[in-house]
Amino acid sequence: MTYNLTELIKPEAYEVRLTPVTIFGDGDSTIRVIKYSAPMNPHLREFHCSFEDSNICLFTQDAQDNFDWTRQNIILRDTKYTPNTGPTADRSGSKEGFYMYIEASSPRKEGDKARLISPIFSIPPKNPYG
Template sequence: VGSQRWWEQEIPVGDTIGKGELMTHNLTELIKPESYEVRLTPITRFGEGDSTIRIITYSAPINPHLREFHCSFEEEPICMFTQDKNDDFDWTRHSAATRDTKYTPNTGPSADHTGSKQGFYMYIETSRPRKKGDEARLVSPFFNIAPKNPYGNPNPPAYCFGFFYHMYGKHIGTLNAFLKQKGQMTLDAPVWSLSGNQGDRWKQAKVSIHPTSSFQVVLEGIRGPGIEGDIAIDDVTLEEGECRDPPPNISANALSTSSHIWLLCTTLVLTLLEGQR
């Protein structure tokens, strides 16, 4: 689109085409992540028929059946993630080695999740002109779910969505993760959420998701009350199957509640043991 260059191919058809018959043809020239205008013209013994035109957008085939997806943001295309055009600001790709020496101290990571200062990650810059409540959303490419097995489990397939996060600074806001299915115009409640200062270290989040159609994952950073609120993410993964480890930090309240319940159960067991003696 926007270029005057055209490729032309003839697609020979040997037999008579039946009404409603599906035909496929691979366009191998589409090699760049751009939009293309495709014009299809039927040619019969009476000459050329009316053309039909479609605009199609190319996207790189990223694990179309999603056996496993991993993005560490080391390359500039950032695995075909895109910035949401309807949010307030964008995520920034950075490494500690290239980060501005004048950046706000006491917030943000000093290296990527592996400890490499040359390694890249994505983060939200919360200095001016950002203000409290501003949102930045990073949207993954679409993933196709595995086809249903007519003899298998009728429930939708499960996938484990994981990522590393760094939430250090006294003004840290909120990090949300969403599941967005094809055709969905607005986001539902987050599948994972965490707010506040979590210390100067990387932690991993994992959450099981159950999409019923092609889907995207969305990571949203919300600016807190001040400039010491940089939130970073790294090494986003998607794998088939439920998460084998329990997803930590669904929310700060949920974590403290589950810990409290575990302590109560431990106390109860010890009390019962004492009673048996």
């Protein structure tokens, strides 16, 4: 039996209670812990992701840090406020492409932390024997 839980949007663990229901009534419940996994194209068996998508590959900002990462590209960058911040292009060399950066100048101070948390990726081995 398969059931898709479409409300799961964060790469976190969820506790699910399973209770069989028959014509004789409810059976004994069991609890399972499940984890969200990003949708994957079953034909490609690959997960393609980049910072071009506003969902930033399902990365999340850490709520326990002092400040956040910013998704940016050269074209949309406001040079009035951040003239020397970030690279001159994304990893492919494109000025239109997006990247993630942190503002390290004022009001940052020593010890501040900005954490971007990666989802858990389950990558199958290419070689079935290792």
